Amino acid sequence: MYRLDYTLNNPNKGSIPDPPGFLKARSKETVAIDAPTTDVIAKRTKKATELKMKRAWDLAIGPAKSLPMQAVMLYFSGSGIQIFSLGMIFMLLTGPIGAIFNILKTFEQFRPTPLPRKDGTIGSPSYMPLILPMLAFVGCQGLLFSLGLYKCSTMGVLPTGTGDWLQFETRNEPPEWSAARASSLG
Structure with a gap:
């Protein structure tokens, strides 16, 4: 005062x-x-929306920025099956899946504030302007997931060869029997 x-x-x-x-x-x-006029409110809202979109793009590209660091960490974890390397792979495989399932909660804070209408009412915020950052976020999370799958493949943890599926193969009955076997078995 x-x-x-x-x-x-x-x-x-x-x-x-x-x-x-x-x-x-x-x-x-x-x-x-x-009281601020509707023009002033519209300018402030537009500026806030632009700032929120910039922050949403920063969040969407964030996983791609951590991709080189994750690759180096996987390289130094080795190719043997140890608890440390398996833990890193587990985090690389479950982290992106959890992030994709929580994408709406992640981008909730960046929903743009709707502009006031001419009648003075304000509409509800929508996720429509955030579709491209959300798709970029899903793509970057997919890159992290594929890095984890690649590491699983190089360690030999993924069943990729025919020898990995031998327990599920069934043997066919032989098409013909020998005479000695047929006489002994009846």
């Missing part, structure tokens, strides 16, 4: 600029604040 009185009663009022965010009063007794 001191600053408000000082500013209103200051004879050198023009020489010192008001601090940022300071609202001027009409008189000493009452503080009247002019």
